[in-house]
Amino acid sequence: MTALGKLFRTTTFKLTLVYLTVFALFAAFLLGYFALNTRRLVTEQITDTVNAEITGLSEQYRLGGIRRLVIVVDGRARRPGSSLYLVTTHAGEALAGNVTALPPGTLDKAGWLETDYRRLDETEGSDRPEHQALVRVFLLPGGFRLLVGRDLEERERLYHIVLSAGRWSVGIVIVLGLAGGLFVTRRVLRRVDAMTETSRTIMGGDLGGRLPIAGTGDEIDRLAENLNVMLERIEALMNGLKEVSDNIAHDLKTPLTRLRNRAEQALRTARTEAEYRAALEGTIDESDGLISTFNALLMIARAESGQARDDMKEFDAAEIANDIGELYEPLAEEKGIALKVDAANAAPVTGNRELVSQALANLVDNAIKYTSLRSEPAEGVAPEILVRAQSEADRVLLTVADRGPGIPEADRGRAVERFVRLEQSRSQPGSGLGLSLAAAVARLHGGELILADNAPGLKCMIALPRGGPVQSGG
Amino acid sequence: MRLLIIEDDRDAADYLVKAFREVGHVADAAKDGEDGLAMALDGAYDVLIVDRMLPKLDGLSLIGTLRSRKIETPALILSALGQVDDRVKGLRAGGDDYLPKPYSFSELLARVEVLARRRGARNEETVLRVADLELDRLSHQVRRGADEITLQPREFRLLEYLMKHAGQVVTRTMLLENVWDYHFDPQTNVIDVHISRLRSKIDKNFSQPLLHTIRGAGYMVRDGAR
Numbered sequence: 202m203t204a205l206g207k208l209f210r211t212t213t214f215k216l217t218l219v220y221l222t223v224f225a226l227f228a229a230f231l232l233g234y235f236a237l238n239t240r241r242l243v244t245e246q247i248t249d250t251v252n253a254e255i256t257g258l259s260e261q262y263r264l265g266g267i268r269r270l271v272i273v274v275d276g277r278a279r280r281p282g283s284s285l286y287l288v289t290t291h292a293g294e295a296l297a298g299n300v301t302a303l304p305p306g307t308l309d310k311a312g313w314l315e316t317d318y319r320r321l322d323e324t325e326g327s328d329r330p331e332h333q334a335l336v337r338v339f340l341l342p343g344g345f346r347l348l349v350g351r352d353l354e355e356r357e358r359l360y361h362i363v364l365s366a367g368r369w370s371v372g373i374v375i376v377l378g379l380a381g382g383l384f385v386t387r388r389v390l391r392r393v394d395a396m397t398e399t400s401r402t403i404m405g406g407d408l409g410g411r412l413p414i415a416g417t418g419d420e421i422d423r424l425a426e427n428l429n430v431m432l433e434r435i436e437a438l439m440n441g442l443k444e445v446s447d448n449i450a451h452d453l454k455t456p457l458t459r460l461r462n463r464a465e466q467a468l469r470t471a472r473t474e475a476e477y478r479a480a481l482e483g484t485i486d487e488s489d490g491l492i493s494t495f496n497a498l499l500m501i502a503r504a505e506s507g508q509a510r511d512d513m514k515e516f517d518a519a520e521i522a523n524d525i526g527e528l529y530e531p532l533a534e535e536k537g538i539a540l541k542v543d544a545a546n547a548a549p550v551t552g553n554r555e556l557v558s559q560a561l562a563n564l565v566d567n568a569i570k571y572t573s574l575r576s577e578p579a580e581g582v583a584p585e586i587l588v589r590a591q592s593e594a595d596r597v598l599l600t601v602a603d604r605g606p607g608i609p610e611a612d613r614g615r616a617v618e619r620f621v622r623l624e625q626s627r628s629q630p631g632s633g634l635g636l637s638l639a640a641a642v643a644r645l646h647g648g649e650l651i652l653a654d655n656a657p658g659l660k661c662m663i664a665l666p667r668g669g670p671v672q673s674g675g
Numbered sequence: 676m677r678l679l680i681i682e683d684d685r686d687a688a689d690y691l692v693k694a695f696r697e698v699g700h701v702a703d704a705a706k707d708g709e710d711g712l713a714m715a716l717d718g719a720y721d722v723l724i725v726d727r728m729l730p731k732l733d734g735l736s737l738i739g740t741l742r743s744r745k746i747e748t749p750a751l752i753l754s755a756l757g758q759v760d761d762r763v764k765g766l767r768a769g770g771d772d773y774l775p776k777p778y779s780f781s782e783l784l785a786r787v788e789v790l791a792r793r794r795g796a797r798n799e800e801t802v803l804r805v806a807d808l809e810l811d812r813l814s815h816q817v818r819r820g821a822d823e824i825t826l827q828p829r830e831f832r833l834l835e836y837l838m839k840h841a842g843q844v845v846t847r848t849m850l851l852e853n854v855w856d857y858h859f860d861p862q863t864n865v866i867d868v869h870i871s872r873l874r875s876k877i878d879k880n881f882s883q884p885l886l887h888t889i890r891g892a893g894y895m896v897r898d899g900a901r
Contacts, residue, residue, distance in 0.1 A: 485779075528855060528861070531868040532863060562862075
């Protein structure tokens with residue numbers, strides 16, 4: 202497609218054309234109407250004048266006969282810029298007046314007509330064309346005829362001036378409109394082309410590209426800004442996906458390898474039924490672990506894609522803290538850890554109750570796991586875990602604080618990523634997805650997961666906006 | 676117990692039919708939704724096991740049709756979709772239980788047995804009794820022999836659920852769902868610790884244990900003397 206062809210096919214240009222056509226038609230109609238009306242007005246004026254003169258002249262004839270009429274007509278015909286007059290006998294012989302060269306038969310019938318004529322004082326055969334006039338023929342009693350008229354040159358000139366003014370202005374409107382339309386179209390087209398170009402590179406795989414913003418804050422800018430936000434989200438999702446696949450490759454392969462090795466080993470070395478049974482049971486345990494890892498992954502993916510936003514209701518975060526505390530308290534006690542819940546006051550929040558419960562359960566589970574991991578308790582610190590729900594101005598905080606080994610500040614960001622289990626915990630059971638899930642759930646609610654130092658130990662906080670996530674696409 | 680398994684995956688269906696027959700139940704299989712519906716309308720089954728995604732007629736519509744014809748055979752939905760809202764949809768369509776794939780056979784068996792005996796079972800009784808253990812659902816009192824046993828509210832609900840299904844295997848997931856109302860996997864087996872606490876209260880000073888661990892499946896409250 203040529204550049205010009207592309208220009209002509211744009212919506213802006215098509216709209217310009219439609220608008221221009223309508224406007225030009227309207228202007229032409231208006232000016233035409235104006236020209237015709239002007240002409241009619243002038244004609245009316247002539248008619249009035251001529252009628253008045255005829256009334257006057259026939260009055261003169263009634264008073265003084267043909268003689269008086271001839272004198273008056275002669276007098277009037279000599280004035281500069283006078284009307285046209287002609288008085289003839291019944292036979293057509295001119296008695297007085299300033300008109301000649303009328304087409305034959307002009308005077309035969311009474312009434313109005315437009316006719317060619319020549320003034321008497323003009324020389325015959327001059328270059329000037331004969332004039333046009335609007336005349337009225339009046340039959341006087343006694344067979345005389347009276348013709349009175351006015352030249353039409355002025356009327357025609359006025360008419361032509363208005364008409365040509367109209368033609369010019371319509372022409373100018375069209376030319377300027379087209380030029381303006383092309384200008385605007387080219388401006389818009391250039392910006393759209395830039396956006397198309399960028400989106401093409403993005404489609405080509407460069408997800409880092411962003412649409413240009415002119416900074417004028419107009420509708421194209423707003424569109425570009427929104428598309429950029431969308432691109433950012435897509436890039437984040439794509440990176441997440443890549444990360445997941447990398448991590449799946451890394452961490453799911455380990456238990457799969459173990460599973461396979463165990464089966465192989467059993468085939469090679471097991472002799473008794475009991476040995477086979479043990480190997481098969483180990484296989485089932487291993488696959489259960491894989492399934493639970495897989496479920497956690499799916500849950501995170503679901504939370505991150507925002508699907509769970511549909512079933513958000515108001516619930517009490519304090520109740521969840523109490524419930525989860527109660528669920529894990531026996532387990533903590535068994536491991537010699539005191540689990541305390543501080544959630545006396547209601548902390549209403551809008552969200553997905555099940556997911557928030559699961560996130561909190563994961564944090565408590567981690568806390569128990571890592572507190573019991575620390576073999577000798579830190580000096581003077583009793584192993585305890587505190588689960589707290591508190592209501593702040595516009596958010597609700599669910600905190601799990603432990604006295605475990607904690608996470609060095611430098612590692613805290615990484616710890617939230619999927620599958621990251623800091624090296625010392627590689628030997629511990631668990632999918633390593635607890636923190637990632639809590640973070641994904643917090644993000645789903647428009648909140649965040651905050652990791653802090655509990656001096657000593659780790660403090661995890663799920664911060665949730667009280668009113669649930671803001672639904673607008675921002 | 677007569678079971679109808681409506682599942683389009685032939686291997687899975689064969690495996691289930693065989694497994695249920697091994698534990699002494701009668702099991703038939705249907706390969707798609709229409710056959711399944713015809714058989715469910717026709718035969719007198721105790722429990723239906725319905726795959727959610729079926730050719731010709733999907734699982735939820737099948738159950739919906741049965742319910743609209745006033746056939747109240749308990750139905751358990753099997754599904755690859757394991758999220759909470761899928762589960763809610765399944766139960767709303769008239770299913771009685773929902774088990775995400777992949778499942779263990781012991782879990783499925785436990786749930787099916789509970790479903791089969793659910794109607795007319797011990798739901799209306801105000802006092803549940805197993806051997807000399809007695810639980811009063813109205814006054815919230817628990818006695819074993821002459822001793823009164825003090826339980827925390829959650830322990831009471833745990834025991835209530837176990838006793839309601841006395842003689843039946845109850846899995847950890849079933850307990851988590853029905854006693855705690857959670858549908859997620861809590862990673863560490865927190866339920867075991869709750870059970871051992873409960874056991875220490877009701878079984879510790881008695882020669883006859885009532886709360887049994889069923890290896891590889893779950894727990895059961897049972898009068899061991901019988």
